Amino acid sequence: MEREQLITKWLDNELSEAELQEFKRLEDYEDLVRIAETTKQLVPPAYKATQEYERLQTSLDSKKKSGIIYLKPFLKVAAILILFAGIYYATTLSQQTVEITTAIAQKEVVTLPDNSIVTINAMSDLYYDPATWDEFRAVTLDGEAYFQVAKGATFSVETSNGVISVLGTQFNVRNRDDKFEVYCYEGSVQVDTGEHTVILKPGDRFRESVKIASTNTSTALSQPSWIVNETSFEKTPLGEVLKEFERHYNVTVSLDKEVENLLFTGTFTHLDMEIALKSISLPFNLSHKKQGNKVTLSRD
Numbered sequence: 001m002e003r004e005q006l007i008t009k010w011l012d013n014e015l016s017e018a019e020l021q022e023f024k025r026l027e028d029y030e031d032l033v034r035i036a037e038t039t040k041q042l043v044p045p046a047y048k049a050t051q052e053y054e055r056l057q058t059s060l061d062s063k064k065k066s067g068i069i070y071l072k073p074f075l076k077v078a079a080i081l082i083l084f085a086g087i088y089y090a091t092t093l094s095q096q097t098v099e100i101t102t103a104i105a106q107k108e109v110v111t112l113p114d115n116s117i118v119t120i121n122a123m124s125d126l127y128y129d130p131a132t133w134d135e136f137r138a139v140t141l142d143g144e145a146y147f148q149v150a151k152g153a154t155f156s157v158e159t160s161n162g163v164i165s166v167l168g169t170q171f172n173v174r175n176r177d178d179k180f181e182v183y184c185y186e187g188s189v190q191v192d193t194g195e196h197t198v199i200l201k202p203g204d205r206f207r208e209s210v211k212i213a214s215t216n217t218s219t220a221l222s223q224p225s226w227i228v229n230e231t232s233f234e235k236t237p238l239g240e241v242l243k244e245f246e247r248h249y250n251v252t253v254s255l256d257k258e259v260e261n262l263l264f265t266g267t268f269t270h271l272d273m274e275i276a277l278k279s280i281s282l283p284f285n286l287s288h289k290k291q292g293n294k295v296t297l298s299r300d
Contacts, residue, residue: 098128112128114150118148119145120144121146123247124142128140137155139158162182164192180206226270238263254295277295
């Protein structure tokens, strides 16, 4: 078996007994084992190990063709070091990231390392790195979550549509597809989309690219309605409302094109599909029909 194949199988713990004996007979076997032990203690950059090894091998082959032999033991060791660094990064460092994923109709409450509390709505993903948390309080969100942030250094929520930064406060972030909304419940929140940077106070809302200031902070909500199994909307296209309905009832909804952009203001419950459908359809005089996991809304 080729030397490189032996090394690759050794790295993957796939050597047979006979192959292991053959591997141990390699002239630099002891160097390889020593490098393996040393590399476990390193924090290497994010090498793409296979590509780097192939690039190095191609370079060495070209040197051989020109009559110059560079394949000395220390270069062999360097090539293996690249492999170990990449594998260590892929299998050890990448495992430090914590991922929380919620399914349809599922909510999850998570306590972060600083005792900040995040309630994650259905069909959402939240990521954070506990190894760097003390220096950099940051999470990545795809979906919707309600944050109760412990006081301390800047806390950031990174989304595909913008970054929310706070010190200690309570706020809700909805980042669904290209729809982006932030609602501040306590303290103050900075929202930065790259094109817009705004500060929200309690009762203020940022939707896509517009800040909507509260007209009366004394009547501002204390938490998002979905925490208590209801989802509320204000002047939201009906098509978007029904996407949220699908996330809580595990159904597919068909809707006439002519009504999908009608603006809905209201609430639907997460606990009873029939009542929820009536809450959505009645304001627009729509009829609804359910067959299996498919729901159809249409004009009478």
